[in-house]
Amino acid sequence: MKAFRSMVLVSSDPDSMERGALDVFSKLQQQIKAYDLDEEISLSMISDVSKKGRDPLVLVYPDAVIYGSVTPADVPHIVEEHLYKGQVVEEKQISPYDLSGSVAWLSARKGTLPAENRIVLKNVGLIDPEIIDEYIINEGYQALGKVLNEMTPEETISIIKDSGLRGRGGAGFPTGLKWQFVKGAKGEKKYVICNADESEPGTFKDRLVLEGDPHAIIEAMTIAAYAVGANEGYIYIRGEYGLAISRMKKAILQARDYGLLGENIFDTSFSFDLHIHAGAGAYICGEETALIESIEGNRGEPRSRPPYPTTKGLWQKPTLVNNVETLANIPAIIRNGAEWYKSIGTPSSPGTKVYTILGNVNVTGLIEVPMGITLREVISIYAKGMKDGATFKLAQTGGSSGSIIPASLQDTPMDFDSFKNAGVSLGSGALLICNEDVCVVDLAKVLLNFFRFESCGKCNPCRIGNKRAYEILSNISEGVGTLKDLDDLLMLNDQLYELSNCGLGQTACSPLHDILTHFRAEVEAHIKLKICPTDVCPMSGRWAYQIDGYRCNGVSLL
């Protein structure tokens, strides 16, 4: 895939087709070529965006302009004015707010490029993280002051609830609701924990926030503590993140010095203090109950739930556990209000999402964009296209809660609900973009190897199931798999989902399900034809030699 200046998408749901979407498409194709723009502008058909009565729609990215009720006769004007001269054709433009709920509120991403529209990464790379004053100059600790001086805990929780913020750790649980649970839980002593045990393969967004803007996390945790009624907190940072740990330690000392942490914060009666707990290398500790076990000095094995940490967490006390990225949104929401936050992203998943872009693309790295942008946009605009002009094959969304996303889902808005409807999940925000040289069997093997290794071993389905799935995949990659193996893999996926104790086991085999849904032919080629179409797998067992005892005469050559 090449890097394009902009993208034009035409809706192709049944209604749009009925109203001449194909004619619009071919007219666009012809006009774009006529203006010699076909090297700069990509044109594709997409589904699932239409609003009855206004189709067919033509969407132009990255300007995020939507034209409605487009006829072939409108096309030359749109191409000349918008794509050639850069002037939006206002008379054909429709409001993105008219669209159905599954669609991004595109206006929020007008002009959105990697360095813009930042909430979570607002200060990252722009301030010196080791100097508290730089954070304060950039609106730092304003939200905390506002909360402690002007708002009740109930009001604070209701702003977060109204904002629609959903947890960014992978599951997407509504943050305000979680806060309310902890607030409502019985008990004098409560804890707030920041889950910074970021270990999903391909994810390093939290590391950049911790390293680049540590005070944002301190401020957010203090606000959360005030809201739920806690006076002690822990930041659990994975042990591999040495720089993040040292920056965070420094930030805590500075905040205490300034009276922003500790006794009587902002000269109010509210007190809150923070500890840092470094992990020691265990992926499972990102699971909140395993994380709590680890802080308590045990093996990081998840607890059985319920009771949930919101009622019985650290030392059996009600505990709020929030992910780094989730917390980093809090100060901005308090400062700017829930309505502002909801104006970004999609109605069901407001706000921005930080993605890490990796794999076979020209530019790898981190972007923060409104929820609901599509994979195609990410690859073409932010990642500047596939490396060496290769063809996109699939994307893996990272970690145990992630999915394998085939090319056919490239235009699905990336938000919690649209992805759920499409049967895939957003995961932790890692986007591992793979080209056609990547073998799905080999990729599955790598993913399962990870889970085989990182399974904590507490429950049998996960401990044995992942090992078994890995063995089956190894056999397939060596050319000795059978078709029954594929049924066994799907069965393992079901069993792990049903029987595992925690999210790791429940979702570990889900990439296998995705692969067998979207790439079954390629897997079967390994079994039936005994070839690896991408020539990655060893296929070492392909030729099995046997001694024919009837013909063999021992040692001599005849």
Place this chain on the structure above:
Amino acid sequence: MSVEVKVDQNVREIVRTLVEEQGDEKAELVPILHEINTMFGYISDEAIKELSERMNIPTSHIYSVATFYRMLSTEPRGRHVIQFCESAPCHVAGGRLVWHKLTDELGLAKGETSEDDKWTLLTTSCLGICGVGPVMVIDNDIYGNVTPDQVPEILSNYE
């Protein structure tokens, strides 16, 4: 890792000091084990016994914790520990070929320590530096965008 083994100091004495400094709360167990591991390169039986007495925690529990976490080791390791990331992002970016080169150069398989105690070769899950994959870490030095050709040169930096 790149450890100066303090043979002259008594392991038990150091453990005692650590517990005095950090406290004998059970919550301090993992941080203290981490500290011991950094100082000695691994956590010896003797350290576990001393820790058990000082913190009033059964040795079985300490051992089960020490063997649970990847960054802790109960076995002595080589002078230089190589951690090679085997997660998908590094693998897709070319890690597979780098790994083959690395095992060829060292003549070691996953998890092995060389006979001269120079190298321990470990694989690790994602280290969170995937933007520059394939990634490998030797002691505390991080190498990114590693190609198979670079492997011998990188290894030659270590005595």
